[in-house]
Amino acid sequence: MFVTPGFAQDLPPALDTAHTVEDPSHGGGAFPPFETDTYPSQILWLAITFGLFYLFLKRVVLPRIAGILEVRRDRIAQDLDEAARMKEEADAALAAYEQELAEARRKAGAIAQEARDSAKAEAEAERRRVEEALEARLEEAETRIAEIKAAALSEVDTIAEETAQAIVAELVGGSVDKRTLAAAVKAARH
Amino acid sequence: MATDPIHQFQITKLIPIEVGGLDFSFTNASAFMVATVASAGAFLFLTTSRRGLVPGRLQSISEMAYEFIASMLRDAAGSQGMRFFPLVFSLFMFVLVGNLLGMFPYFFTITSHIIVTFALAMLVIGTVIVYGFWKHGLGFLKLFMPEGVPAVLVPLVVAIEVVSFLSRPISLSVRLFANMLAGHITLKVFAGFVTSLGALGVAGAAGAVLPLAMTVALTGLEFLVAFLQAYVFAVLTCMYLNDALHPGH
Numbered sequence: 001m002f003v004t005p006g007f008a009q010d011l012p013p014a015l016d017t018a019h020t021v022e023d024p025s026h027g028g029g030a031f032p033p034f035e036t037d038t039y040p041s042q043i044l045w046l047a048i049t050f051g052l053f054y055l056f057l058k059r060v061v062l063p064r065i066a067g068i069l070e071v072r073r074d075r076i077a078q079d080l081d082e083a084a085r086m087k088e089e090a091d092a093a094l095a096a097y098e099q100e101l102a103e104a105r106r107k108a109g110a111i112a113q114e115a116r117d118s119a120k121a122e123a124e125a126e127r128r129r130v131e132e133a134l135e136a137r138l139e140e141a142e143t144r145i146a147e148i149k150a151a152a153l154s155e156v157d158t159i160a161e162e163t164a165q166a167i168v169a170e171l172v173g174g175s176v177d178k179r180t181l182a183a184a185v186k187a188a189r190h
Numbered sequence: 191m192a193t194d195p196i197h198q199f200q201i202t203k204l205i206p207i208e209v210g211g212l213d214f215s216f217t218n219a220s221a222f223m224v225a226t227v228a229s230a231g232a233f234l235f236l237t238t239s240r241r242g243l244v245p246g247r248l249q250s251i252s253e254m255a256y257e258f259i260a261s262m263l264r265d266a267a268g269s270q271g272m273r274f275f276p277l278v279f280s281l282f283m284f285v286l287v288g289n290l291l292g293m294f295p296y297f298f299t300i301t302s303h304i305i306v307t308f309a310l311a312m313l314v315i316g317t318v319i320v321y322g323f324w325k326h327g328l329g330f331l332k333l334f335m336p337e338g339v340p341a342v343l344v345p346l347v348v349a350i351e352v353v354s355f356l357s358r359p360i361s362l363s364v365r366l367f368a369n370m371l372a373g374h375i376t377l378k379v380f381a382g383f384v385t386s387l388g389a390l391g392v393a394g395a396a397g398a399v400l401p402l403a404m405t406v407a408l409t410g411l412e413f414l415v416a417f418l419q420a421y422v423f424a425v426l427t428c429m430y431l432n433d434a435l436h437p438g439h
Contacts, residue, residue, distance in 0.1 A: 008299075027413070028247045031196060031199075031335055032196065032200050032303070033303045033304045033305070033367065033371065034304070037213055037352070038213070038219075038303075038305070039305045040213055040214055041207075041213050041214050041215050041216075041217055041219075042201075042217075042220075042303060042305045042306055042309075044214045044308050045214075045216065045217070045219065045220035045224075046223060046309050046310075047309075048225070049220075049223040049224055049227045050223075050227070050280065050310075050313075052276065053227040053230065053231060053278060053280055053283075053284060054229060054280040056231050056235075057234070057276055057279060057280050057283070058276035060235065061231070061235055061238065062256070062275070062276055062279060064238050064241070065234075065252060065253060065256045066256075067237055067241070068238060068242075068243075068245075068249075068253065069239075069253065069256070069257070072243055075243060083394055085431055099206075116345045128264065133438040143248070144222075145386050182265055
């Protein structure tokens with residue numbers, strides 16, 4: 001099964017037979033690339049095929065590929081521009097946001113300060129009010145103490161007079177002049 | 191005859207045409223030129239027909255080929271060189287697809303014929319000469335006179351430059367032709383060993399493994415060469431066109 005002749009040996013191409021029948025002078029061992037009588041045909045067909053190929057590429061294919069690449073390049077540039085524009089927008093928005101944030105912070109600080117100040121003022125006023133009230137009550141109390149003291153002192157005189165009169169009446173018998181007693185009490189107390 | 195490694199380069203007439211004693215027959219070489227042009231053109235045309243903003247795989251191949259050649263030409267010849275872009279791109283695609291088609295078994299390799307590669311090389315050099323004189327007039331001859339050369343050396347340098355210029359189409363065409371020719375002959379010889387050793391029985395079949403491995407490796411190498419030679423052809427074309435654009439350098 002290994003011993004099969006090469007495919008090439010088995011199947012000479014159809015062209016080969018055609019060639020040998022038609023033009024036996026070619027096959028005789030001459031080196032094909034140097035057979036000058038094939039040159040006109042080769043040059044002619046090369047010129048035709050390569051010429052058409054060149055024109056086809058130049059007119060159709062290359063402009064098309066160039067167009068594709070151009071469109072892609074434009075598209076990429078456009079997308080990059082768009083991205084840059086969006087980034088700028090985002091930056092602007094960020095800056096605006098930060099500014100607003102700072103503003104809000106400043107406002108909040110002001111409000112807090114105000115609240116603190118007003119609370120302090122209120123507390124101060126309250127304190128003052130309470131102090132005033134206390135003072136008033138203190139004064140009132142003091143006057144009442146003075147009144148009571150005065151009253152008590154005046155009653156002390158009466159009690160002393162009465163007591164003195166009673167004592168005098170008991171010891172001496174008879175009554176003593178009230179005016180004398182009062183004078184005596186007064187003299188004794190001072 | 192079929193094992194003859196040269197046989198694959200044989201040209202056979204498919205449609206005999208003769209004009210004025212010259213043979214213009216449509217041959218197997220012509221057929222493969224048509225196939226090369228048709229497949230390359232169809233590929234480039236069909237893969238880009240969707241004009242996708244986001245390219246598919248095949249469209250990417252066409253775009254990569256385009257940008258590959260465009261940057262090659264721009265690097266070598268500057269942005270003015272882009273006027274030759276269709277020429278360089280056509281040459282690259284033609285040589286590349288011709289080489290690759292030749293890698294199919296039983297297919298004819300159009301670039302394995304010196305007349306084809308020489309015609310392509312002459313197209314390049316002809317473009318360089320015509321455009322050079324059209325654009326710069328006699329100033330194009332400065333190409334043969336590098337600046338800053340001492341007067342004594344001028345004749346020698348000019349002679350060297352002229353010879354080097356004249357040898358360009360030869361080296362350009364022979365490089366491609368010889369690479370394709372030699373590669374295909376080598377491949378055929380090693381593949382022939384496989385069949386002839388295989389015909390010797392079991393031991394021969396076992397021995398045929400070596401040339402078979404060699405054939406596989408050479409096939410890979412030939413694909414590389416197919417691409418590389420198309421690339422080299424295109425690069426050299428770019429450099430020669432640069433001379434037409436800037437002969438003073």
